[in-house]
Amino acid sequence: MSGVWGAGGPRCQEALAVLASLCRARPPPLGLDVETCRSFELQPPERSPSAAGAGTSVSLLAVVVIVCGVALVAVFLFLFWKLCWMPWRNKEASSPSSANPPLEALQSPSFRGNMADKLKDPSTLGFLEAAVKISHTSPDIPAEVQMSVKDHIMRHTRLQRQTTEPASSTRHTSFKRHLPRQMHVSSVDYGNDLPPAAEQPTSIGRIKPELYKQKSVDGDDAKSEATKSCGKINFSLRYDYETETLIVRILKAFDLPAKDFCGSSDPYVKIYLLPDRKCKLQTRVHRKTLNPTFDENFHFPVPYEELADRKLHLSVFDFDRFSRHDMIGEVIMDNLFEASDLSRETSIWKDIQYATSESVDLGEIMFSLCYLPTAGRLTLTVIKCRNLKAMDITGYSDPYVKVSLLCDGRRLKKKKTTIKKNTLNPVYNEAIIFDIPPENMDQVSLLISVMDYDRVGHNEIIGVCRVGINAEGLGRDHWNEMLAYPRKPIAHWHSLVEVKKSFKEVVPRLGL
Secondary structure (H helix, E strand, O other), X not given: OHHHHHHOOHHHHHHHHHHHHHHHOOOOOOOOOHXXXXXXXXXXXXXXXXXXXXXXXXXXXXXXXXXXXXXXXXHHHHHHHHHHHHHHHHHHHOOHHXXXXXXXXXXXXXXXXXXXHHHOOHHHHHHHHHHHHHHOOOOOOOHHHHHHHHHHHHHHHHXXXXXXXXXXOOOHHHHHHHOOHHHOOOOOOOOOOOOOOOOOOOOOOOOOHHHHOOOOHHHHHHHHHHOOEEEEEXXXXXXXXXXXXXXXXXXXXXXXXXXXXXXXXXXXXXXXXXOEEEEEEEOOOOOOOOOOEEEEXXXXXXXXXXXXXXXXXXXXXXOOOOOOOEEEEEEEXXXXXXXXXXXXXXXXXXXXXXXXXXXXXXXXXXXXXEEEOOOOEEEEEEEEEEOOOOOOXXXXXXXXXXXXXXXXXXXXXEEEOOOOOOOOOOEEEEEEEEEOOHHHHHHEEEEEEEEEOOOOOXXXXXXXXXXXXXXXXXXXXXXXXXXXXXXXXXXXXXXXXXXXXXXXXXXXXXXX
């Protein structure tokens, strides 16, 4: 019967429906017995494929809905745990008993140590500032805690002002690459970990004797010899306005050292009016005496306006007939108006300074220094030179200026000016720029060399001068003045000197 049901199509379906309705009638119609109707009702009709597919899709949809519902419930539980459970738990942990400890606990050393550790955290500074404001009117916070909080905030703000530095330029990488490893300055740690003043006292403003023990014995001996006095000399100066002549009168010398084996000397004096060395005058030789009386006059034609730029140089020698004359000492008077205005004759006593050879005036150079801390740029402007020493047979020189950047005796960079032909008073007005970070300014110095250019052969050194934190005299003062007045050009005249002991350790490595 199942095969009949499955092959009939729509008409069979209608027939089966009519037969089923007749079987359900009570009593059944004629021709239908009860067993046939019962067997027909017990036989299940076969479902169509469309009905089975619909049931499967409904079951899949139900599974998807159930899974989504479970996921939503899980997300809801997680958000509830984060938003409600954790704040409630933290609030329960910070109970009033722990928030307001007794006064004895606040004053204990352990609490102060914990408080100091909390003060080191920068994220709590805003809270601390608010706490300070509230503590003015709140009687619950002890006075010691209030004072410690105030002191820490003040020190932190002061430290922030001090650590405000310009950003390091990429130009400084080349400079740092040339620095020796031991002189590389690492980044300074400006943390908030400030030790108490009583535990680690600062050494700012104190003299460190070890810094002054690095000078060699030769330098000390040279200084002692330079300050050694070799007697005194008496002379007078007067200016004749009618003839425009400076009159130098050598009167006498006193307590000269003995240069001969017999215990005496044969002294005489050479007189120069620098920077002109062509006009050289000298006194007569006095035999076998240590206290000679010269009383001789010497005339130097010079305009009155030029006297301010002139120097009087007196060299005392011991005469030897069959050998080289020995130099006793010298006197250099930089300011001719030191004693008077030269309108009348004025007697002057000067100590004769020890010297083994007659000093030569090499000339002067004028340059300016300017440093920009924000850009890390050092500008040296070579302005001009005057009264340079003649290096050529023509009586002139071909000078140029070479500037070397030194660090620990090593040359990092060098730059040159143009060459000025046939002159002893060149004018340059040329700027030389070096990129130096602010943290390395105390480690560098500048060596300024005035050179004479030669087309054939090696260039000769006319004279040098040095500026820097470790220089001497005007070189150190000029450098400190530049650092004290940033962004402002500071110009000075510098006297050129020979390459002496102070430069012997530097010059060979520079190839001068």
